[in-house]
Amino acid sequence: MHLQNYIPSILLVIVVTYTTIATCAVVNPVVEPPTIKEINFEKNLEKNAKRLKLKNHKLAIEEMAMEPPVRKQAEPKYFQEPGVAAAGHYDGRFYIGFVTDEERQRTLTHLVRAWLQWTQSQGIETWLAHGTLLGWWWNNQILPWDTDLDVQVSEATLKSMAENLNMTTWTYNFEEDNFQRDYLLDINPYWTSRLRGTAANLIDGRWIDKSTGLFIDITGLSQTHGVTRPGVISCKNLHRYK
Template identity: 50%
Template sequence: MRLCTCAATVATASLFLSSLAVPTPENTSLVRNSPVGRIESRGDKKPSTKYFYEPGGSLTLGHYDKRYFKGIVSDDERTDTQKHMIRAYLNFFRENDLDTWIAHGTLLGWWWNGKRLPWDFDLDTQVADGTLQHIGRVHNQTKYPYVSYDGIVQREYLLDVNPWIWERERGDGANIIDARWIDTRNGLFIDITGLSETHPKERPGEWVCKNYHRYQTSDLYPMRETMFEGVVAKVPYNYDKILVDEYQEKALVVTEFNGHRWDPAIREWVRSQEVADKEEAERKKQAEEAAKKANKEAKSG
């Protein structure tokens, strides 16, 4: 079992310790971020129920929180942001005895070398429904300070829980993300989705998110304790099956993908210079377009 420390931890009941970090309420955005405050009217069209907003719909712009977006970051800054962001997130959940585990592309990155995939624009984690409801009651709309182990890096993250967490099925599809852990410097985030037994009588032991990902209890538990980006993390018990079900077997064997090549000697995904130049040019182009749009909105407002 790759990278696992062979320590399997059994999921326990939701008995939570009080927070070891001192949260600072994000009071100024409570009204703006309430279900009423975030519903936008579209004239005669049906009002949008969407809670989390991004600055655009492209692959790049769709992975920033609109409130904290200041421009598209470079690849190096995104790497640095995501590395410290996931460390802060995992440490926070562990310190507060809250159960969470890495999922989707983040889990695939762990499978290869215990790190994020370098081309991934966001990170993904999951929690059980009970944990989701708890953080919604106790930790929602709070900011948490972070200092790296060497004391050099200092950041602040917002834990923002979608008020639509009570709706455990897809609904209109506008709120499939249940919560986000957001870097307030640039708007990059971790998507947090909750798993629920939505039909315990008809399909007992089946856990589902609002984006139709389905898991059996035996595939999730007991969780395996491992390391991810240098900190303690958890992954589902049957991680191989989960990854194959979501990405097919080729995701575990193909060594060239999205302009990157797997180098077994250093156990890293190495990006080609051609892709690096292309991504930088695209970043500058989208940054200019975003700046023009922001200036236009500022003038019209």
């Protein structure tokens, strides 16, 4: 038999074999394993931190834009103390000399009693602050090393006192201790500046014993940075409360 007689059969086998291989390749493709993308958590954290910092920076800029413009000329210090060493806790207008430690404690005790009596009679909301509050908390007394007292009021109360009660004199009489004094309410005319500024007028008002010059510092609390610190109130000396 000649070779040409086998050619059709050979071609048929080749075609069938090729078709089978091609079909298998389609039905059973080789699947590459999926690649897992590595996540750099530290890099993402750093990126988010930068984004948050930029956001806070933008908020601070917006807040500064809403603040009142800074005065070209610094406000002069309103409350003045005597030009005597260690006399920083006497009002210069009423200072006549140092009092003894015993007299200072007695005077400060009646100062705060008179303040609370007077504010109650006027319907004024006020509270003790700083070392004065600590003394009351620990033993219901004034701390023995305190040379002045601190109270606080809201900005609205401060405004009301400035407009309606400024330079009021209150006569106080405590018969049990045979103690009588006149006290002066003096509100700083720069109380409307609610930012720290040059720190010359951190104190918004004083309740002054006119006989000795000893006094209570009065500070108002305001929301001065509503954008970056919402819900936080503070005095001009950067004591913050929430």
